[in-house]
Amino acid sequence: MIAVxxxxxxxxxxxxxxxxxxxxxxxSRMKTQGFPDTRSFLKELKKQIESIHSLDEVVGIGFGAxxxxxxxxxxxNPPNLPWKGIxxxxxxxxxxxxxxxxxxxxxxxAAMGEMVYGKAKDMRDFVVLTVGTGLGSGIVINxxxxxxxxxxxxxxxxxxxxxxxxxxxxxxxxxxxxxxxATGIRRTVYKLLADYTEPSPLRSISFDELDTKSxxxxxxxxxxxxxxxxxxTGRVLGMKLSDFVVHTDPEAIFLLGGLSxxxxxxFAPAQENxxxxxxxxxxxxxxxxxxxxxxxxxxxxLGASSLVWKYLVKKE
Amino acid sequence: MIAVxxxxxxxxxxxxxxxxxxxxxxxSRMKTQGFPDTRSFLKELKKQIESIHSLDEVVGIGFGAxxxxxxxxxxxNPPNLPWKGIxxxxxxxxxxxxxxxxxxxxxxxAAMGEMVYGKAKDMRDFVVLTVGTGLGSGIVINxxxxxxxxxxxxxxxxxxxxxxxxxxxxxxxxxxxxxxxATGIRRTVYKLLADYTEPSPLRSISFDELDTKSxxxxxxxxxxxxxxxxxxTGRVLGMKLSDFVVHTDPEAIFLLGGLSxxxxxxFAPAQENxxxxxxxxxxxxxxxxxxxxxxxxxxxxLGASSLVWKYLVKKE
Numbered sequence: 001m002i003a004v005x006x007x008x009x010x011x012x013x014x015x016x017x018x019x020x021x022x023x024x025x026x027x028s029r030m031k032t033q034g035f036p037d038t039r040s041f042l043k044e045l046k047k048q049i050e051s052i053h054s055l056d057e058v059v060g061i062g063f064g065a066x067x068x069x070x071x072x073x074x075x076x077n078p079p080n081l082p083w084k085g086i087x088x089x090x091x092x093x094x095x096x097x098x099x100x101x102x103x104x105x106x107x108x109x110a111a112m113g114e115m116v117y118g119k120a121k122d123m124r125d126f127v128v129l130t131v132g133t134g135l136g137s138g139i140v141i142n143x144x145x146x147x148x149x150x151x152x153x154x155x156x157x158x159x160x161x162x163x164x165x166x167x168x169x170x171x172x173x174x175x176x177x178x179x180x181x182a183t184g185i186r187r188t189v190y191k192l193l194a195d196y197t198e199p200s201p202l203r204s205i206s207f208d209e210l211d212t213k214s215x216x217x218x219x220x221x222x223x224x225x226x227x228x229x230x231x232x233t234g235r236v237l238g239m240k241l242s243d244f245v246v247h248t249d250p251e252a253i254f255l256l257g258g259l260s261x262x263x264x265x266x267f268a269p270a271q272e273n274x275x276x277x278x279x280x281x282x283x284x285x286x287x288x289x290x291x292x293x294x295x296x297x298x299x300x301x302l303g304a305s306s307l308v309w310k311y312l313v314k315k316e
Numbered sequence: 317m318i319a320v321x322x323x324x325x326x327x328x329x330x331x332x333x334x335x336x337x338x339x340x341x342x343x344s345r346m347k348t349q350g351f352p353d354t355r356s357f358l359k360e361l362k363k364q365i366e367s368i369h370s371l372d373e374v375v376g377i378g379f380g381a382x383x384x385x386x387x388x389x390x391x392x393n394p395p396n397l398p399w400k401g402i403x404x405x406x407x408x409x410x411x412x413x414x415x416x417x418x419x420x421x422x423x424x425x426a427a428m429g430e431m432v433y434g435k436a437k438d439m440r441d442f443v444v445l446t447v448g449t450g451l452g453s454g455i456v457i458n459x460x461x462x463x464x465x466x467x468x469x470x471x472x473x474x475x476x477x478x479x480x481x482x483x484x485x486x487x488x489x490x491x492x493x494x495x496x497x498a499t500g501i502r503r504t505v506y507k508l509l510a511d512y513t514e515p516s517p518l519r520s521i522s523f524d525e526l527d528t529k530s531x532x533x534x535x536x537x538x539x540x541x542x543x544x545x546x547x548x549t550g551r552v553l554g555m556k557l558s559d560f561v562v563h564t565d566p567e568a569i570f571l572l573g574g575l576s577x578x579x580x581x582x583f584a585p586a587q588e589n590x591x592x593x594x595x596x597x598x599x600x601x602x603x604x605x606x607x608x609x610x611x612x613x614x615x616x617x618l619g620a621s622s623l624v625w626k627y628l629v630k631k632e
Contacts, residue, residue: 124465139563139564141457141464142460144458146457148565149441149567149601150598151565152562152565152601153457154565155597156562158562158595159558160559160593163555170595171596172596175595239479242476243559246469246474246475247470247563248455248462248469248563249464249465249468249469249470250464279471279486281474281486282466282468285465
């Protein structure tokens, strides 16, 4: 038995075949843009998927996508995808592929991937934060993803850091993801470059070109601006983690995505500040912030395909 | 079939008999203090309970208490109760009463009461905030109370409002309950009395004697300090509610306890500020902050007794 995982992203959609243990048997990607509607996208996706491996032994297809609603099997008004409105992707895909399909948002898929293939196999209560362009999160309680009344639970990237803080693409100000994300740390670097006079290799990189990788490399080479940017980012993250912990009392919090590759530059200040602001009752429990057990490159496909084992295949 | 609910409080313990519909058939109270251990307290409790009604038809006894751990049936190092250490109350009570017993913390009991008897009968996802001396909370997801890995989920009173904020009895600074609670609004009134020169009837009341009732009465009579104290309290509450909502996406948030009796003085600014700081995606869902459906005086007993129907009696 094998599963297909599809991660629909703003620019590219990644897809791959995986077995029950999380081995990615084959994978590829295609442009998400350039299709007038979701049906034409899905038809091309089927062609591309079949070009790398047969669908014969596939028991189901899991989709991860921004603004996906698990309850309805839809994608709803995604700001970063080319299709406006509400689209019944799961139903359309079942018809086109002739396979059972399930969809959830990308951060929930990542959390499911951690539970099915990663470090959370034996955990029933944990949180996964996916820190890419934005900050997504999936909350698991009693071994089940938390969807909430309307299917929107786990929008931790939009908790409040500061009343009059940075403008967020969601329309609010001061959201966590304006500080803790690839975009957030870029903004922090630019603020530090403006505020201080230290020379830094980052001064030669434009805002548009600056990415987490450059900042990570600069920090590793001892650049003060880069190190301070991670320290600041970790402090903001840690402060909000202390709030997340008292909500659902998780066993662990996993970090996935570009920012997590900075290692101790981000984990140390985040853990330190989480504990600093955490209700003392929880301190004995040593709740660890740790890197995800999924390889970053495979994580979107693994997250999406894990939905198949969780929701479509009966437990042995 | 009837149930007994016991709310163990720092000063008094309330107890009562209730039917499945939430009618309190008989109730009374006794001092919690003055017993060397939990067994002697429970033995006296049994006498007192039997003095108001027979235990014959009772199917189980539910306990609500601070620092109660549902998983273990224990009370663990409660700061406001006379017994230090860890006490297996559920087991001791089963032995003494000869009835099945269940215990959880008082805020979780309140949430269960709302689901069994109150306004959340048809809800599967909601939050109850109990605003008394402190701020407790019970989170329900998919119709189940959230306990978390260690049984401590829902400590929303200890989320962070301000880094260098007011000292909290938990050992931290700036916790929500130092602003939003009977103690919190009292601190706010005193700060306002210090900062401004407006005459106010509250200037004649000492800090120790000032209670939510006096502040509510002053606000109702148009006192500017009292009105501003509620506005400030509501603003802080609303701001943090916007964070709670994006965690678990509840259908409603219920407020129980002294502060909720101030009506629109607290509900209006809290709702307004929740919406002001809420991720726009959630605004269409009109998540309402509303008063609990349980009568304040009966709520602790109803909350505790509701555990019996939820956990000890098989569904018909």
